[in-house]
Amino acid sequence: MSASKPTVLITGATGQIGGDTLRRLLAHDSITPVAAVRSAAKAQPFQDQGIRTVILDFDKEETLGPALQGIDRALLVTGYTVDMLRQSKAFLDQAQKAGVQHMVHLGACGRDDATVAHWAWHQLVERYIEWSGFSFTHLRPETFMQNLLSYGGTQVVRQGLIQQYVGDARMSWVDAEDVAQVAVQALLHPERHAGQTYRLGYEAKSYDEIAATMAEVLGKPFRYEAQAPEIFRENMRAAGAEMAYMDCVYDHYKRYAAHTIPGADDTFDNFPAITGQQPTLWADFVQKHRKSFDY
Template identity: 80%
Template structure:
């Protein structure tokens, strides 16, 4: 799609967000963190994370200031952490035990099939989970320093995100 937009001659700013921090609040309508337990499908992989509100701010800046952002492609990921590291940080910030339990990516696919999800997309997510867990997805934990130039402030990091959503994670 990006190449098509460029080929057609449209003005553009491509935003490429990495993994959304909000995925820990809920995913597919299911609460992800339950009583201090995080169950996910990526093994011990470190991922690059971004607050979705920072993505929205980047999009707003691109729309408000096209003269500054047109023709640019921005990867948006600012805090590389594994779920083990996130659980430890949650415990530190919230003062309660949190732990991460890795689950095989095949369980995700089975759960989605049982829930009646759109399987073409779910197979894509499953493939990413498998590749994360196997550490074969290049750049999965890359972080970038472009946000201050885009938005005029530092991006949200995990500690801030946990504090901001304290009530959602507390038990």
């Protein structure tokens, strides 16, 4: 451990959950947060706020070792590509050499026997963290409510119409801000949260049910139109997305629609015990983001 306060490295600091985790950690003077960024230009806004930064690029392995020197705890957040497997291994190998003690990993949905490809990739990273000997907390968020704001840069709800690709499936949902709250607790109190796998999903709803909630909260009609998963795949291809990953998403949309994902609507009651607060439910989320959904 550091001679002074523990240092906590946040990867994905410019992204949604990493950024939110970092902002929340700034309120705690028991640790020193460190933002991992890919370039000096991305570091500047953090430095302007007095936040310590390091240059870390998952695709430039020579940046990993120096970035991890003196780090005690880390939040590992990788991007939506199959490269996450190679990137995570390289990061964890260097973190082990640097003496990082506690690793909080942002994973994906699912039970331990999940075979949805990108969920399984995250579970392989979880096992590698354990095998490497870190103290750990695994975060497995279910479907992000924020996916209804935008996905792949595309607006999802337009003029009261939700177009998605999972038929009438009920899915388990979590607000990404709640995921960040759990990450904060795991990073502040590793002794409390070590060895835990937290599945994070607090309300099960189909898109028809979500549309009904939006209508109730906003007082206007909303409806869901189920589309073929093939449309999603072509949209992602046109947007230049990494298709090895998006093909997995396409596949799991088909499996949701066919009701062949065990536990797709599993929900949990762990949030109050972890954070001391109640999780965000759909009515709260719609109210919070009403400007995005209203028309």
